[in-house]
Amino acid sequence: KDKVYYVPSSNYSKVQTYIMAARKDWMDNLGITKAPETLDEFYDMLKKFTYDDPDGNGEDDTYGIHGGTWMGFNYVPAAYGIQPNSYYLVDGKIVYTSTTEEYKELLKTLNKWFKEKLIDPEFVTDDRDVQRKKWAEGRFGVLVDHPWWFAKSTSGNLTDMLAQANPNAEVIYFEAFEGPDGKSGGIQSYPNLHADGFCFGRNTSDEKVERIMAIMESFAVDWDWYVECYFGEKGKHYNLDKDGKIELIPEMNTPEIHAEEGLSGYFAESPLDLDDYKKFTAIADLPPYQIAEKNKMSYTGVAFPVSGVNEAEKTKGTDITTIAQEFYYNAITGNVDIDAEWDNYIKRLNEAGLQEVLAEFERIAIK
Structure with missing residues (x-):
């Protein structure tokens, strides 16, 4: 009572990296016969x-890559x-990545x-909307996003x-390429509670909590019921x-229909892995997920477990x-x-309190 409770959840999309996609027709036109395997090839x-x-x-009207939104350049920083x-735990010490060599x-x-x-x-x-519009218009050749957004079953x-x-x-879709020292990976947020799950407000009655949890449990144990909802x-x-794979009817696979009829993940939450996903996903939708599975994780955010709040x-x-x-944008653009x-x-970072933040992470990090 008088507290907000958060119930974490996860699924196949949360344990896979974001990937890079390139215009294969452009590659074919230019005689590029394979996806890049190194930073230099990229x-x-x-x-x-x-x-x-x-x-x-x-016309001189194309760029190689966009690089905007929180996902940035994905494989490129991972190559370093x-x-x-982000905050990493490196050799037993907390490091703020934006201060490293x-x-x-x-x-x-x-x-x-x-x-x-x-x-x-x-x-x-x-x-992100402008970036996607440019992608559709053929303004650049490489896009970063999650496999879920490339799957044709996604509205x-x-x-x-x-x-x-x-x-x-x-x-x-191509795997993460290697950097100068052989490092590679795809971006993904370190597991956290801020987006993956659902909340009970502080005034939620015990009866409602029990009923909602029973509904959520039913999705996890009854596959047909989950599919229906x-x-x-x-x-x-x-x-x-x-x-035998589920093939969505396009005119019914819209955010408006989902909201009106109470469908999709906002109403039917269940922890799924990729094997579950394969049960209802067309074979043509699997390649971006299979690429993501091959990538190493390149975490963003606080990339280690903690025992409290910083x-x-x-x-x-x-x-x-x-x-x-x-500094990031000014450095890249040459300002x-x-x-x-x-x-x-x-x-300037230290004056803003970076050392205090690092010291507090040292105290609460689970090493």
Whole structure:
């Protein structure tokens, strides 16, 4: 009573990395016969996507990659062993990744690419909707997102979005490439409670809690019931394909229908793994998930378990993130000299309270 309780949950999509997708038709047009396996090969592909007229329209109107939204450049920082603006436990010590030498080298790489116009210059200000619109329009050749958003069974998916704008477009999903020291990975948030699960408000009665938990338990133990509540009625909301997989009826697979009829994950929450997913997913939707399964995790955020709340991070974290983000964008776009401004940048972070945050993480980290 008088407390908010949060019940964590997870599923296959939460234990897989975000991936990179590239325009395969562009690769074919340019004679690129395989996906990049190293950072250097990725760089070469971005250059060709930018300068060699990959769409064949005779115009200088394409970029290699976008790089906006919280997912950033995904495999690229992972090739240096980090994700920006994160806290890692390294050799028994808490480290803020945006102060490391690896991070400095990452910024120099991205600044070089930006100068060469391989990165869409509007990545700084574009939101996710604008980024996706540009993807559909063929403005850049590599996109970062989660496998779930590439699956055709997802309402508003990126594959259909591109196909509707260009029926001849093809996409290839590829594994994380290796960096200078052989490191690689795909971005994913370290497991946490802020998004994965559901809450009981402080005024929720015991009776309601018990009833809701019983409903949630029923989804986990009764597969047919879960399918009915998540996907709807067979013949109305979905059919089965030749392989016995659930095939959603497009006009019924919309956020509006889901909300109106009480379907999808907001109403039917259940912990699923990839084997469960395969029961209701068309074979054509599996490739992006299979790519994600092969990637190592490159965590973002607080990437270690803790035994309590970091009060210093609660009060000082926003200022630290603001300073780090400003330097990130200014460094990439060439508005600051990375080496010349580095010491002052570190000083500003410390003045904002970074050392206090690190000290508190040292105290509460479960090592």
